[in-house]
Amino acid sequence: MLPEIKLSVRNLVEYVFSSGSIDNKFRTATTMTEGTKAHKAIQSTYEETDQKEVFLKTEIRHEDMNFVIEGRCDGLLFRGDEIIIDEIKSTSRELASIEEDSIPVHWAQAKVYAYIYANDTNRDCMSVQLTYIHIVTDEQKKFQKRFTFHELEQFVLELVKGFYPYAQLMYKHKIRRDKSISDLPFPFETFRQGQRKFAGAIYKTITEESNLFANAPTGIGKTISSIYPTIKALGEGKLERMFYLTAKTITRQNAEEAFSELKNKGLVFSAVTITAKDKVCFKENTLCQKDYCEFANGYYDRINDAVLDIFSHETFISRATIEDYARKHTLCPFEFSLDLAFVADAIICDYNYIFDPKVSLKRFFDEHKRNSVLLIDEAHNLVDRAREMYSAELTKKPFLTLKRDYKGSQLSVSSNKVNKYFIEIKKKCTEDGQLVLKELQEDLVELIDEFVKCAEIELLQPAKLDDQQLLLDTYYAATAFVRTSKIYDERFVTYVEADNQEVLLKMFCLDPSYQLQQIRKRFRATIYFSATLLPFQYFMDMLGDSKEDYTLAIPSPFAREQTEVFIQPISTRYRAREHSKKQILDMLARLVNSRQGNYLIFFPSYQYMKSVYEEFRTAFPDIKTIIQNNSMDELEREQFLEEFKEDNITTLIGFAVLGGIFSEGVDLKGNRLNGVVVVGVGLPQLCLERNIIKDYFHSTGKNGYDYAYTFPGMNKVLQAGGRLIRSETDTGVIVLVDDRFLTPKYQNLLPVEWKDFEIVQN
Structure with missing residues (x-):
């Protein structure tokens, strides 16, 4: 046959x-x-x-x-x-x-x-x-x-x-792939504690076309444990492709390393990593026009040969591999990655390629969805990311400028109507310049819809202005606004913030669970997993669980004796921070004098961190310190982490921000990290959005303060503490600095392995 x-x-x-x-x-x-x-x-x-x-x-x-x-x-x-x-x-x-x-x-x-x-x-x-x-x-x-x-x-x-030729290449690949999967052993000699259970739960979930919420602690090998059973199911014909979704570059690299491990065990499998366009673009400016970019010019004339070339010689197609072949064939590396992803067995990419309505890649994969599986790593990050994906905002100033720039046109008339709307809505704001509206502002949506049509007509004509960027940016913001209006329901509010300079109006998604659920339904199975998917019910509520979904909580594979936990019960609330600095300095001095090593200390804000950092350097100039900047590129991040060496002969303290780039996804094994200090309980800053979230969940019968502040904050604490123990041989110390950690609420939120703690006397 x-x-x-x-x-x-x-x-x-x-x-x-x-x-x-x-x-x-x-x-x-x-x-x-x-x-x-x-x-x-x-x-x-x-x-x-x-x-x-x-x-x-x-x-x-x-x-x-x-x-x-x-x-x-x-x-x-x-x-x-x-x-x-x-x-x-x-x-x-x-x-x-x-x-x-x-x-x-x-x-x-x-x-x-x-x-x-x-x-x-x-x-x-x-x-x-x-x-x-x-x-x-x-x-x-x-x-x-x-x-x-x-x-x-x-x-x-x-x-x-x-x-x-293309069909033959793909078919031969499938034959080799399925044979290699059939023969594929687990890449390590033994399963770690909890690892087999996690992998088995994922295989069962895929087989039954269900969904799984898994709290899988650091150390069980979450990445390989999720990828291996999914590949096995694919080889048995239970699915056609898998998406490994992440929020951070470091987690994407972990997935690539897992595929590499399996390749070394004989796996034949095409996996493609999609990297953001602005990160991989070969040109100085990300301008995808044939007159400017040789990698865009004639792209579709060369793409078929390039696809045949790369799939004939490569399997695990990382960013570096894509860039090599893109240069060889003179292709845009970003578009090349999308074309490769269309036929790959696995796609490693950011959440937004599946969940964000502003990204069109979802439509690109429409025909494959039902036979695809989503593996969502670090799933605790998806809640706030999804809120922003399904929200949309507009500001007044661009419409006023466009009204003036395009005087005498329909675009000017339309922009003026929107500008007037902002003027009127500002008058309804409270004295502090705020207004919260539950209902969809349909009259504004109609005005924005009209603006979009006028902007399209203008943009399709020869440009009247040398720089149309403001019109383009406003047009895209307006189309996103209209799109969001179509999914607006009781899980949204509209709020306004105004001052003398500007008026901002935002359709804000309070609860993204329904939207996530609707997208998830199009796939065969979805696996949400994280080392900090706690409290379970909170994340299941926010990510859109259903009665049929599975849950799995795996205990830490590490012994309690590997971690010494201390709580220093001082106030780190905003008003007490100046007073707290001396106590934190004294605690750090005692800590590093009693045990030489590498330490990370996390603070709830840059300002607080810098203040303690400067005083520490003055008080202890002989102790080496490094500090996180608020706009570090990838090279600067790597340089920061490289300071944490196994063989450091002097103590090193890294000052970082809780919830920032170094508080999750960082793997400092062995003596590269000997201690973590977390200052504060991680509460998000008090603001209008968080208070609206609090009020909304309170109205649904839940503890609104916990949903808006406590749980998101504690998740940052757990992530930061999770940097410490990464293997069976690691040991170290965690110091939690805040008196709230001794209250019943926070005691209940501490992981089991942190509950055997000592109190630091001030």
Whole structure:
């Protein structure tokens, strides 16, 4: 039996006819919705005997493969003895610029449909029509050609021939992959305590198409324990691909290392890492236009050869590998990573590529979702990230500026209406310049919708201003605002903050659980895991659990004796911080004098940290100290961590911010880290947003203060403390500096391994 390759008509023609450049000049954001309307508008003019959205399917044998090709043609028109395939294309381009043969891939798609229909109905010839419609003006332009069945057949056979090398490569990879997975042992001689249980729970969850919330402590090998069973399930045909989602670069590197371990054990598997565009761009400015960037110019002419090249020679495709091949083939490394991800077995990427509505990658993977699994590492980070993904804000100033810059245009009129709205809403604010509204401000949404349409018309014209960046930025903010308005419900509020200079209005997502749940439903299974997914109920509420979901809490594999825990019961509340500094200095001096080593001390704010740091340096100039800056790049972060050496002969103290870049995802094993000090209980700063969250959850019957402040704060504390013990041989000391740690609430939130503590006498 021949191997069967299933593919859509669109994927077939877009692969074979791949050509042209990346040219990210302005394109209207309403193309998808307006395009659907345009399609329906044309289809509504069809005659009664015509058919629309006609499903067509055929099988074609080529060499040692059987290709199953299917798709839906927009229209099947009957005009006497003539039958016409109508392919509708909506566009924001001026129709005058589109000639009959301007876009060969459009003809190719229609001709494949014509071939399938002619083959099914034994027709000698078919007519093919391209109907272009402008999404703003509704103007139409049509082209028509007539082909014999023989011409169509030869054309389609050539298409399949052009696709064959790629299909053959992917098929051979799948055979080798599945064989290697079948033979794949666990990469280590033994399972750590809790590791087998965690891996087994993930395999069971995938098999049953369910979801899992797992608190998996540091030290059990969460990364390999999640990836290994998922790969095993993939090899058994239970899924087609996996997404490993992270919030931080360091966690992505951990995933890459896990795949590398498995490769060393014989795994054949394609895994691609997607890195943010601005981080991988080869040019000084991230400007994706063919006239500026040689890596964008002619990109689609070269992409097929590059994909064949990299998949013929590589399996684990990291950022460095992508950059090497991108330079070799003169390709944009970011777009190259997306094209590779489309056919990879595993994708390692940030949360936003799946959950953020502003990122279009989700649509890119639509056809794969149901057969995909999400592994969400450090899932505690997803709560606040999701809140921002589903929120949207606007400010007054840009609309006032646009009103003036585009005077005499509809854009100016529309901008003025929005500006006036901001003026009126400011009048409703309290004396401290704040206003909270539960209901969706539909009148504002209508004004913003009108602004978007006017901005699109302006942006599609030759530029009137040398710099259109303000208009572009405001346009994108406005489209995000309209998009958010469509999901606005009782889990949102709208708030306003105003001062003499500016007015800000934000649709704020208080509870992202429903939105996360809706996206999660499209995938076969979702695994949320973290070393600090505690309290369980809080995170399950916030991430959108259901009754059928599994939970798993694995105890720490480390002995209590490995960690000495101390609590220094002093007040670190804002008003007491000046007074607390001397007590913290004395405690640090006693700590480092009693045990030489490397220490990290975390503070709740930069200001507090710098103040203690400066006084410590003055009091103890002989002790080496380093401090976190508030805008460190990756190189500076690495240099900071490199100071924590196994063989340091003097004491080192690193001053860092709680909840910052060094308080999670940092792996300092052995004597690289001997102690962690956490100052404060990590409460988020008092602000309007947190108070709104508090009031909302209080209204739902929960402890609003805990949901807004206590739990997010304690999570930072747990993450910071988790930097200390990373292996069975590590030992060290944790000092928790705050009197609140001795209260019943915080005692209940301490992990079991921290509850055997000593109190430091002040």
